[in-house]
Amino acid sequence: MKVTSAQIARELGISRSTVSRALNGYPHVDESVRQQVLALADKMEYHPNLAARCLAKGEHLLVGVVLYAKADSDSFLREYMEDLLRGVELARRQLSDYGLHVETVVTDITRPEEQIEALNALAAKGAKGIAIAPCDPDVVAPTLDKLMNDGVQILLLNTDVPQSQRLCYVGSDYIQAGRICAELVGGYLQGKGSVATIIFDDRGTMTSQKLTGFREEIGHYSGIEMLGPYKFPRTGERVYENTCSLIQERQPDAIFMTYGELESVAQAVEDCGMAEKIRLVGFDCSQGILSYLRRRVISAVVYQDPAVQGMVSIKILHEFLTRNIRPRSSLVHARLEIVTHQNRAYYQRDSLNVSTYYYL
Amino acid sequence: MKVTSAQIARELGISRSTVSRALNGYPHVDESVRQQVLALADKMEYHPNLAARCLAKGEHLLVGVVLYAKADSDSFLREYMEDLLRGVELARRQLSDYGLHVETVVTDITRPEEQIEALNALAAKGAKGIAIAPCDPDVVAPTLDKLMNDGVQILLLNTDVPQSQRLCYVGSDYIQAGRICAELVGGYLQGKGSVATIIFDDRGTMTSQKLTGFREEIGHYSGIEMLGPYKFPRTGERVYENTCSLIQERQPDAIFMTYGELESVAQAVEDCGMAEKIRLVGFDCSQGILSYLRRRVISAVVYQDPAVQGMVSIKILHEFLTRNIRPRSSLVHARLEIVTHQNRAYYQRDSLNVSTYYYL
DNA sequence: CTGAAAGCGCTTACAG
DNA sequence: CTGAAAGCGCTTACAG
Numbered sequence: 026m027k028v029t030s031a032q033i034a035r036e037l038g039i040s041r042s043t044v045s046r047a048l049n050g051y052p053h054v055d056e057s058v059r060q061q062v063l064a065l066a067d068k069m070e071y072h073p074n075l076a077a078r079c080l081a082k083g084e085h086l087l088v089g090v091v092l093y094a095k096a097d098s099d100s101f102l103r104e105y106m107e108d109l110l111r112g113v114e115l116a117r118r119q120l121s122d123y124g125l126h127v128e129t130v131v132t133d134i135t136r137p138e139e140q141i142e143a144l145n146a147l148a149a150k151g152a153k154g155i156a157i158a159p160c161d162p163d164v165v166a167p168t169l170d171k172l173m174n175d176g177v178q179i180l181l182l183n184t185d186v187p188q189s190q191r192l193c194y195v196g197s198d199y200i201q202a203g204r205i206c207a208e209l210v211g212g213y214l215q216g217k218g219s220v221a222t223i224i225f226d227d228r229g230t231m232t233s234q235k236l237t238g239f240r241e242e243i244g245h246y247s248g249i250e251m252l253g254p255y256k257f258p259r260t261g262e263r264v265y266e267n268t269c270s271l272i273q274e275r276q277p278d279a280i281f282m283t284y285g286e287l288e289s290v291a292q293a294v295e296d297c298g299m300a301e302k303i304r305l306v307g308f309d310c311s312q313g314i315l316s317y318l319r320r321r322v323i324s325a326v327v328y329q330d331p332a333v334q335g336m337v338s339i340k341i342l343h344e345f346l347t348r349n350i351r352p353r354s355s356l357v358h359a360r361l362e363i364v365t366h367q368n369r370a371y372y373q374r375d376s377l378n379v380s381t382y383y384y385l
Numbered sequence: 386m387k388v389t390s391a392q393i394a395r396e397l398g399i400s401r402s403t404v405s406r407a408l409n410g411y412p413h414v415d416e417s418v419r420q421q422v423l424a425l426a427d428k429m430e431y432h433p434n435l436a437a438r439c440l441a442k443g444e445h446l447l448v449g450v451v452l453y454a455k456a457d458s459d460s461f462l463r464e465y466m467e468d469l470l471r472g473v474e475l476a477r478r479q480l481s482d483y484g485l486h487v488e489t490v491v492t493d494i495t496r497p498e499e500q501i502e503a504l505n506a507l508a509a510k511g512a513k514g515i516a517i518a519p520c521d522p523d524v525v526a527p528t529l530d531k532l533m534n535d536g537v538q539i540l541l542l543n544t545d546v547p548q549s550q551r552l553c554y555v556g557s558d559y560i561q562a563g564r565i566c567a568e569l570v571g572g573y574l575q576g577k578g579s580v581a582t583i584i585f586d587d588r589g590t591m592t593s594q595k596l597t598g599f600r601e602e603i604g605h606y607s608g609i610e611m612l613g614p615y616k617f618p619r620t621g622e623r624v625y626e627n628t629c630s631l632i633q634e635r636q637p638d639a640i641f642m643t644y645g646e647l648e649s650v651a652q653a654v655e656d657c658g659m660a661e662k663i664r665l666v667g668f669d670c671s672q673g674i675l676s677y678l679r680r681r682v683i684s685a686v687v688y689q690d691p692a693v694q695g696m697v698s699i700k701i702l703h704e705f706l707t708r709n710i711r712p713r714s715s716l717v718h719a720r721l722e723i724v725t726h727q728n729r730a731y732y733q734r735d736s737l738n739v740s741t742y743y744y745l
Numbered sequence: 746c747t748g749a750a751a752g753c754g755c756t757t758a759c760a761g
Numbered sequence: 762c763t764g765a766a767a768g769c770g771c772t773t774a775c776a777g
Binding site for chain 3: 387389390391401402405406409433434435436437438439440441442443
């Protein structure tokens with residue numbers, strides 16, 4: 026039924042060894058023989074049994090994953106990284122029969138230098154590829170360059186280092202993410218009103234890119250005034266209080282949160298009795314955020330399924346390292362999905378929808 | 386590094402044959418031996434190499450897929466089914482090393498009896514499982530029952546036959562789909578105005594379920610009046626003209642399309658010069674629909690990624706037939722995603738985002 | 746350059 | 762009930 030290399034060998038009256046060498050592009054095969062094999066394989070629609078190949082090769086491929094998290098464990102960041110790891114694990118399971126091993130390290134967000142150690146340790150263990158979500162790209166960039174020079178393939182997750190020779194970037198297009206949020210706000214306000222934007226300090230370009238996209242799209246609605254951006258210090262309590270003041274002083278019709286602390290802002294909106302008046306738009310989909318969506322305090326969030334990104338990252342590294350196939354683009358953007366009150370159930374981790382089976 | 390069955394055998398001083406029998410629950414193994422093997426396997430965290438198992442078994446599993454399409458080939462239905470098949474193909478490729486074969490039949494939508502023939506033909510070829518999108522559930526139901534009695538596993542795609550003994554249903558929750566559309570309309574109209582609903586004849590319960598959900602959610606917005614539903618005959622030309630009349634006579638602030646022909650309605654809205662006034666909401670994501678989203682004629686559509694459904698269906702059948710694992714729920718609902726002007730790029734077939742790699 | 750042989754992890758008739 | 766042997770599709774030293 027299925028064509029095997031043995032059939033090709035028999036057909037050509039040569040040994041399976043030679044067929045194998047020819048097919049794999051190994052040396053020590055007469056060029057004319059190689060051509061014959063290749064031609065016949067093509068004609069017979071031969072597709073090697075990859076599982077058998079891995080079995081025979083007995084090679085084990087190690088791939089590393091370096092993430093970061095906060096010490097304070099109930100942050101949305103933790104859920105985000107957990108989801109990412111779920112995707113990594115799904116890919117690992119799917120590819121373990123093909124000789125793939127995955128080792129994961131989660132470092133402390135406040136100590137970016139830990140990522141350097143993690144990278145070096147993985148390389149020392151023989152990792153041929155590493156996916157890393159850098160908590161501070163500038164700090165790890167030199168180490169990434171060094172490892173790439175040593176032949177380790179590097180994949181950037183969530184935060185790109187575009188000037189490097191990385192295999193690719195897997196993550197969001199943050200400019201587009203900003204545009205989507207502005208479109209949501211524009212739609213909710215029917216083109217009239219004010220929107221306050223809240224930002225935090227961050228070391229990367231993510232926030233400014235989101236703002237760029239947001240400004241661009243919100244500019245299409247001439248009746249919408251943009252308030253801020255207001256830069257808040259990054260503490261739950263203060264965010265809550267600052268939001269209350271903001272609401273009272275500026276009375277915005279909508280609020281756009283660029284990153285993090287969305288729950289605190291939502292709680293402030295609710296406590297100020299503005300849940301029905303203020304349209305709140307932000308990012309990500311933690312359990313807390315889902316519950317504010319349920320109560321219609323948050324109108325919508327833009328979501329980049331982290332599990333899919335984790336899974337895809339491993340698959341891209343595996344495909345390149347075993348079959349030398351590069352990703353079709355060096356920017357592999359996450360699908361930015363819109364989550365609202367009515368479709369939030371599909372984004373709950375324990376929900377029994379197709380996403381449970383995406384990756385089986 | 387990885388634990389093998391041979392290691393278990395050596396450890397216990399028995400043969401690999403016995404270990405294999407014990408692990409697979411085959412007869413002719415002393416019960417106490419079986420317990421020892423199982424316990425040790427558990428302790429050593431043994432996971433069988435599934436690829437090697439399939440190689441050794443040499444079994445080939447045939448699974449069938451039965452879809453339908455229109456003769457007129459440029460309908461959105463064709464694109465829908467093509468996407469579904471893309472997902473099927475991805476799963477097939479991924480599982481072909483595990484001995485899976487997939488055979489697909491696409492029947493004529495106007496001849497539901499063709500599906501009966503297709504089902505019987507697949508069963509005659511030895512298909513152990515069949516995924517079917519029934520174009521008329523009543524027509525195929527008896528055949529499905531017969532095949533299930535013969536031990537063929539049946540999976541319903543898009544249209545359920547709940548009273549049958551099917552393995553599961555993979556498709557949308559149409560009531561929820563209606564709710565999501567109403568939520569979008571409610572948001573766009575800020576709770577005030579009128580929305581016209583357009584429906585067509587259909588044989589299933591899909592349209593009425595979408596209407597149920599739509600009515601329920603739109604009821605939360607006391608200032609929104611629902612016009613219709615208007616039942617249109619199903620021809621592109623007439624739909625266009627009927628929509629123009631509807632717009633002139635009723636001047637709705639929004640239009641909700643339950644199923645199909647969204648492009649004709651969009652064109653009518655545009656030609657009537659109402660693209661900026663009327664918010665148009667519907668379903669699916671054909672190339673045509675994407676281009677109306679680009680021009681902001683359509684405000685949003687609800688999308689059930691058909692490729693994911695196709696892929697998941699094959700995986701569910703394969704998992705059950707090879708490892709006897711039932712889907713966790715007999716209703717496997719598609720994630721209902723919201724597609725707008727700004728995030729439409731992620732839903733284009735040729736776009737280079739993560740979805741290209743979902744399934745690798 | 747080429748082929749016979751052994752082996753990857755697993756299963757399955759076939760003897761016993 | 763149990764084990765030795767052969768085999769699934771493929772690769773790889775090892776001879777030649």
